[in-house]
Amino acid sequence: MRSDLRWQSADVLCDLGVAHYVASKPLDAARATEELREALRLFDTVLAMQPGHVQALWNRSLVYRDLGLPLSAMKDLTEFEHRETDEGWRSEARDRRARLSSTLRRKERWLAADQTGADLINRGAQELARALTFVDVPLLRRDFYHAVRARTSSTDVLALLPLAERLDASVGSGTVLADYVHQVAARDFSRRAPLAEQYARLISGRIPESEQDALLQRFLTSDETDLALGALAHVMQRLPAYASELVRRTQHDEDPWFRVLGLQAQAMLERQQEHYKEALAPLEQALDICRRERLVYRCIFIENDLSHVKSWLFRVNAAAQHARDGLALARPNQWDLEGVMLQALGNVARQAADVTLGRAYYGEALLMAEGDKWSTRNIHQNLAHLAIWALELDEARASLDRAMDTGLPLTQHGVAALVDVARTRRSPRDALMVEQALAREPGNTPGQRAYAKFLHGRILVEVDPARGRMLLDEAIRQAEALPLDDVSAAHARAYSYTSLIFADADTGDFIAALARFGAELGFETPARCVLGLTADTERSLLVARGAQGQLLSAYVPLRSSRFEAASMEGAVPPEMLAALQACTLVDVLARPPLQGRSGLLPPGIAWRYRTRAAAPPPPAGPGTHLVVNEVRYSEERNEVPLQWLPRTAPGAEARFLRDLAATPTQVLEAISTATEIDLATHGKVDPDSNFAYLLLAPGADGRDTLFEDSIRASQLTGAPLVVLAACEGGRPNAALHRAGSLPSAFLAAGARAVLAATHPIPDLDSSAFFGAVRDRVLAGASLAVAVRDERLQWLSAGGDSEWVNAVLVFE
Numbered sequence: 001m002r003s004d005l006r007w008q009s010a011d012v013l014c015d016l017g018v019a020h021y022v023a024s025k026p027l028d029a030a031r032a033t034e035e036l037r038e039a040l041r042l043f044d045t046v047l048a049m050q051p052g053h054v055q056a057l058w059n060r061s062l063v064y065r066d067l068g069l070p071l072s073a074m075k076d077l078t079e080f081e082h083r084e085t086d087e088g089w090r091s092e093a094r095d096r097r098a099r100l101s102s103t104l105r106r107k108e109r110w111l112a113a114d115q116t117g118a119d120l121i122n123r124g125a126q127e128l129a130r131a132l133t134f135v136d137v138p139l140l141r142r143d144f145y146h147a148v149r150a151r152t153s154s155t156d157v158l159a160l161l162p163l164a165e166r167l168d169a170s171v172g173s174g175t176v177l178a179d180y181v182h183q184v185a186a187r188d189f190s191r192r193a194p195l196a197e198q199y200a201r202l203i204s205g206r207i208p209e210s211e212q213d214a215l216l217q218r219f220l221t222s223d224e225t226d227l228a229l230g231a232l233a234h235v236m237q238r239l240p241a242y243a244s245e246l247v248r249r250t251q252h253d254e255d256p257w258f259r260v261l262g263l264q265a266q267a268m269l270e271r272q273q274e275h276y277k278e279a280l281a282p283l284e285q286a287l288d289i290c291r292r293e294r295l296v297y298r299c300i301f302i303e304n305d306l307s308h309v310k311s312w313l314f315r316v317n318a319a320a321q322h323a324r325d326g327l328a329l330a331r332p333n334q335w336d337l338e339g340v341m342l343q344a345l346g347n348v349a350r351q352a353a354d355v356t357l358g359r360a361y362y363g364e365a366l367l368m369a370e371g372d373k374w375s376t377r378n379i380h381q382n383l384a385h386l387a388i389w390a391l392e393l394d395e396a397r398a399s400l401d402r403a404m405d406t407g408l409p410l411t412q413h414g415v416a417a418l419v420d421v422a423r424t425r426r427s428p429r430d431a432l433m434v435e436q437a438l439a440r441e442p443g444n445t446p447g448q449r450a451y452a453k454f455l456h457g458r459i460l461v462e463v464d465p466a467r468g469r470m471l472l473d474e475a476i477r478q479a480e481a482l483p484l485d486d487v488s489a490a491h492a493r494a495y496s497y498t499s500l501i502f503a504d505a506d507t508g509d510f511i512a513a514l515a516r517f518g519a520e521l522g523f524e525t526p527a528r529c530v531l532g533l534t535a536d537t538e539r540s541l542l543v544a545r546g547a548q549g550q551l552l553s554a555y556v557p558l559r560s561s562r563f564e565a566a567s568m569e570g571a572v573p574p575e576m577l578a579a580l581q582a583c584t585l586v587d588v589l590a591r592p593p594l595q596g597r598s599g600l601l602p603p604g605i606a607w608r609y610r611t612r613a614a615a616p617p618p619p620a621g622p623g624t625h626l627v628v629n630e631v632r633y634s635e636e637r638n639e640v641p642l643q644w645l646p647r648t649a650p651g652a653e654a655r656f657l658r659d660l661a662a663t664p665t666q667v668l669e670a671i672s673t674a675t676e677i678d679l680a681t682h683g684k685v686d687p688d689s690n691f692a693y694l695l696l697a698p699g700a701d702g703r704d705t706l707f708e709d710s711i712r713a714s715q716l717t718g719a720p721l722v723v724l725a726a727c728e729g730g731r732p733n734a735a736l737h738r739a740g741s742l743p744s745a746f747l748a749a750g751a752r753a754v755l756a757a758t759h760p761i762p763d764l765d766s767s768a769f770f771g772a773v774r775d776r777v778l779a780g781a782s783l784a785v786a787v788r789d790e791r792l793q794w795l796s797a798g799g800d801s802e803w804v805n806a807v808l809v810f811e
Contacts, residue, residue: 010046014055017042021063032066033357034687039063041356052083061096068327069360070103071367107368110137110335117143121150121203125159135166137333138297141257144177148184149230150200152193157185171294176255184226192224199227203234213239225249233261236268243269256293260286260302267305272444274487276312283309300329300337307344311351312487314735315709316689320348339368339375343382350382352690353593353734355390359383373406380406381414388420388537391562397425404429410437412452419459420537424558434459447488450478454492458499469503472496487737494520494737498536498591505541510553514543517589523613529583531572531601534591535563542572546579566758567806569599580605585784595739596732598758598806603795606788608809611739615752615811616719622651623675623718631662631681634698642763644680644725647771649778652676663699664706668714675718676774677751680767683726683742692731692742694724708745716750721783723755723774725766730756730808743810752811753783759806769794769804784809 017039024035043060046053057080064073074097081093113134120127120143134140144163151157164177189196198215201207207215212235219228232246243265250262263286270279283306290299303326310319323344330337342365349358362379369375380403387396400418403410410418415437422430438456443449454475461468479486479493497520504513517532518525525532531544540563542554554573563571580586586607588600601607629644648654657670662681671677682695684705691707698704724730724742733740743754755770769790776786787809794804 010050010053010056013042013046013049014053014059017046017056017063018059021059021066024066030687036063036067037354037356037687040067040360044356044359054080054084054089057083058089058093064360064364065100067357067360068331069364070100072360072364074100074103075367106331106333107335109134110333113137113140113333114336116140117146118204120144120147120163121200124151124156128159128163131163132166135163135170138300138329138337139334141167141177141295142297145226145230145257146203148181149227150196150203151184152196153189154185154187157181176257180226180255187224191222192227195219195222195224195227199231202231209238216242220245229253229258236265240268240272256289257295257298260290260295260298263289264298264302264305267309271305271309274312274445274447276309276487277485279309280306280313296329297334297337300326300334300341303329304337304340304344307348311347313709314351314740315707316348316351316691317686317693317707319351320345320688323348335368339365339372342368343375343379346379346382348688350385350389351734352688353389354690355386358386362386373408377403377406377408377414378411381411381417384414384417384421388417391538391559393421393425393538396421397427401427404433409433409440412437412441412443412455415455419455422459423462424538431459431463443488445486445488446478447482447486447490447492450475450482450492451488453478454496454499457496461499461503465503469500472500472503476500491737494592498534501534501541502536502539505539505543505553505555506557510543510551510555513541513553514545514551517543517591520591521589521610521612525589526587529580529585530587530589531576531580531607532589532591533571533594533600535559535594542576544572544576544580546576547582548579550579552576552579563594563597565597567599568594568597572600577602577605585782592736592739593732593734596730596741596743596758596808596810598730598808603791603801603805604788606782606784608784608811609743610811611744611747616750618675618719618752619717622649622653624655624673625649625652625676625678626655626657626670626674626720627678627680628657628662628667628670628696629678629680630658631695631697632659633682633695634704637695637704639682639695642680642682642725643767644678645767645771646678647774647778649676649774660697662697664696664703664710665699667694667696667706668710671716671720671722672714673718674716674720677720677722678725678770679723679729680725683724683729683731685728685731689733691733691740692726692728694726694729694742708740708742711742711745712748714749716746719750719752721753721755721774721777722746722751723770724757725761725770726756727760728758730754730758730806730810732758743808747810754810755783755787756808756810757803757806758808759803761803762800765800766803769799769807783811 020035020039024032040063043056046056057076061073061076077093077097081090084090116127116130116134117140120131124147144167148157148160161178161181164181168175168177202215216231216235219231229249232242236243236246246265247262250258253259263282266282267279283302287302290302303322307319307322323341327341330341342361346358346361349361362383366379380399384396384399387399400421403414410433415434418430438452443452453471457468457471457475460471475492475496479489482489497516501513501516514532515525528545528549529547533542538558540556540559544552552575586601586605587610588607590609595609625648627646630641633639657666679694683692684695685692694706696704696706729742743756746754772790773786776790777783787807791804795801
């Protein structure tokens with residue numbers, strides 16, 4: 001596998017990829033995935049430069065294999081064999097591909113089991129012998145229920161008893177299914193048989209959709225409650241109005257399969273109204289039942305639903321775990337649901353802006369979805385979103401075209417990608433596609449309808465500015481009338497502001513654009529010493545007013561790359577910096593995901609990320625200073641406690657949480673009333689979500705992490721100043737509809753201000769630096785000025801500049 005000298009730069013990248021791949025070997029699963037992700041990113045880059053680079057093809061196949069993506073690995077090995085000339089390497093590729101081909105045997109066995117299940121429904125005991133060989137395939141229990149319901153005589157029902165007994169034995173759940181067979185066999189088949197015959201036609205797809213509602217009413221008014229239940233479950237997705245009836249009928253069912261199904265339907269009703277928090281309890285109860293009863297088929301669906309719900313709640317790390325757990329359940333024998341769970345993992349990666357892993361998971365799911373146009377459409381829509389994030393807009397356009405080429409309409413999710421791409425790569429069919437998709441999917445809730453209006457306005461504002469602006473303004477008004485926790489409304493409002501700001505920029509009206517930055521946050525944009533910045537896929541805008549109120553702007557309508565995530569140094573033009581230099585304090589109004597990035601302004605300027613009109617005042621009196629330090633971490637974390645010397649204001653009550661007392665639960669309770677908070681503990685970044693979190697002592701439930709969702713749900717009645725003395729504690733995440741970070745979570749919960757760094761910070765140095773900042777604030781300096789002055793003193797004394805320059809003020 002010798003490389004041509006023309007590919008020298010590709011070879012270097014390939015060697016780096018190999019180094020990361022090798023580094024993954026001795027690590028735990030989470031850290032190994034980080035190394036594999038980086039290796040995959042490098043191999044993808046090499047193959048984008050040189051599609052025939054055999055070393056990269058070979059090594060990428062190894063990464064795919066280790067990530068559990070065998071079809072992708074086999075595809076690369078096939079391409080490798082096609083391009084490699086050395087027969088020894090070609091033979092090795094064939095051998096490796098053969099070892100991976102057990103994946104295809106899983107598919108073949110699942111297809112055989114699926115066909116057997118269909119035959120069992122249609123022909124009953126004639127297929128019994130074959131069905132007994134697939135008892136370990138989770139879907140067979142589903143088809144067993146259908147087969148019993150479809151039988152038209154007591155004798156035919158009793159003939160299925162051996163299968164019921166084997167299925168009961170496979171999960172150790174007593175005699176639930178055998179009892180069911182005996183109960184049905186005892187029914188009056190002179191009355192039941194016609195309904196059973198109709199049930200068989202319904203399940204096999206021989207009843208037109210237009211007739212299904214009337215048939216369902218026949219089942220519901222009959223005494224054949226199991227037929228009614230089966231029919232309800234079958235039509236629930238298409239006729240969700242019947243979900244509440246399914247919930248009612250399953251609440252006290254003796255069969256855990258149906259109790260789980262009812263809880264899932266209950267959660268679906270909540271999800272339809274975007275009550276995602278309310279959907280959690282029934283889904284978690286369902287998961288507990290299906291795990292206890294070993295109902296693998298139902299468990300996979302519940303894991304998928306939980307991953308979906310927690311993604312909407314932005315609990316991305318938890319969503320990832322549910323997706324992995326569901327995939328592990330599906331892997332042995334449930335090929336179709338394996339693809340579903342791979343898409344769930346792709347969704348998690350997409351939400352975390354992890355283009356590399358997202359493409360890998362979706363790519364594997366696409367290879368599994370051969371012939372399934374619904375999955376193919378959904379996967380290409382998601383691949384378009386990833387390409388948009390990577391600013392590969394030609395690829396995004398191609399993915400959307402492939403989605404539309406399935407002949408299925410785009411979903412709202414696909415339309416969201418289309419209206420982004422259409423700005424620069426419009427197709428004649430785009431406007432009609434958007435109109436049709438929004439007509440089919442106008443939204444179930446006011447928030448969803450506001451979001452649909454935003455989508456319509458976003459594509460129209462480029463071709464019919466007046467109508468587009470009207471729709472975007474209406475979307476904002478509708479969204480602002482809804483509760484703050486309405487997820488779709490939050491998206492509609494934020495994204496409509498994005499479109500309007502850039503519509504102003506397109507016409508050169510930078511005064512109006514800057515005014516919208518403040519309006520979005522609920523206050524009038526300052527007349528001087530303010531900097532607004534935002535980005536929207538391929539375009540970016542910085543607009544400022546200097547110390548004299550002079551207006552400056554930097555609008556880039558077509559960027560080739562996104563702003564650096566680690567630092568914004570160099571993003572602000574020199575003339576803008578010069579205009580801000582004389583300001584006592586600069587308010588930075590940064591829209592997500594740019595808020596919380598360091599390096600935006602030089603060390604000599606006092607500045608802050610401002611997110612609201614005014615900070616809540618702390619209660620009168622000396623207050624309580626909470627200090628969390630010297631945390632004892634669980635042994636498997638292998639972390640040492642941090643040292644911290646607090647600076648407490650005169651008269652303030654100092655409260656310490658140390659050692660094993662510094663659990664997430666105890667910390668959340670203590671921060672609710674504190675007026676000053678020092679959190680001196682390790683900050684980490686979750687590899688699934690790229691969210692920063694705080695590491696604490698393990699609680700009674702084993703939990704030792706504190707993520708932003710738990711902080712946002714708190715109420716900080718003491719309006720504290722929070723010092724996050726945690727590595728990367730200020731790191732922002734990829735959320736676009738709201739500022740996402742630990743500091744933004746503390747502010748949302750009621751903190752008056754937050755100090756945090758986006759870089760790793762030294763232990764004792766941070767204690768000295770943040771303590772000195774507190775002293776300056778107590779002496780009367782504003783927080784941003786105190787940070788600026790202490791930073792300059794620190795730098796003049798030769799202190800480490802990297803982490804000190806990454807200390808940010810959020811107010």
